[in-house]
Amino acid sequence: MGNMATEIVAFLLTISGWILISSTLPTDYWKVSSVDGTVITTATFWSNLWKTCVTDSTGVSNCKDFPSMLALDAYIQVCRGLMISAVCLGFFGAILALVGMKCTKIGGSETTKARITCMCGLHFILSGICSMTACSLYAHRITSEFFDPLFVKQKFELGAALFIGWAGSVLSILGGFIFCFSMTEGFSIREYSYNGTTSFISTQTKITKMGRNPETPQKHPPDQSFSGRQFGRNAYV
Secondary structure, three states: OHHHHHHHHHHHHHHHHHHHHHHHOOOOOOEEEEEEOOOOEEEEEEEOOOEEEEEEOOOOEEEEEOOOOOOOOHHHHHHHHHHHHHHHHHHHHHHHHHHHOOOOOOOOOHHHHHHHHHHHHHHHHHHHHHHHHHHHHHHHHHHHHHOOOOOOOOOOEEOHHHHHHHHHHHHHHHHHHHHHHHHHHHHHHHHHHHHHHHHHHHHHHHHHHHHOOOOOOOOOOOOHHHHHHHHHHHHHO
16 A cells, blocks of 8 residues: 555656646747846847747737757757657656556556566656756857857847756656655565565475384384284283
8 A cells, every 4th residue: 555655646747747748848948038128128038949039018029930850959869859759758658657556457467567668667767868968058058158258249148947847857756766666666566575485395305204203113013913813822822
């Protein structure tokens, strides 16, 4: 029962993390910059993995998609690939979790379900690592440009999407490790039970063999015919 509760907690953590990672991919504010006037903000520039936009003080936004994938910076292409991989790994991890959890009626025997649960945990761990790597790479590019005194173009700051991605990555990795730990606990309990049964059987076998040891001298019953003849002779004399 405790192992089942652990799997449910891990499932909630991983699904929450996967939802956050999936919502990070289309989120607008990966990096943000604003141009301040004397009284109000005149314009806000923001960008994500797919487009760059500007919003003026009246709330009107003008966006421009990136023209060509091959003409993009390398770090944006890498972040795209890592985030898409994170979403796909989380999706397959969720399917494996539904099959391998003990509270479901599919998946086969307990050993098979434990192996499926382990694969589920590995999928979510890889999903969290991919998402965290993408967000960290994007944030490193922003911070390196912001603190570079020789960078003369417009400087940006970290957007809300990066923090959402980091939070989802932590939840996915944590839930994946809990899934793997629950599988290890189940295997340890079964192994202990199996060893106990084996030792009991071996003890019974040793006792049986000791009772049938060929080196132990066996007592033969007395010869009844010889005793009868001896009794007859005594009676005759």
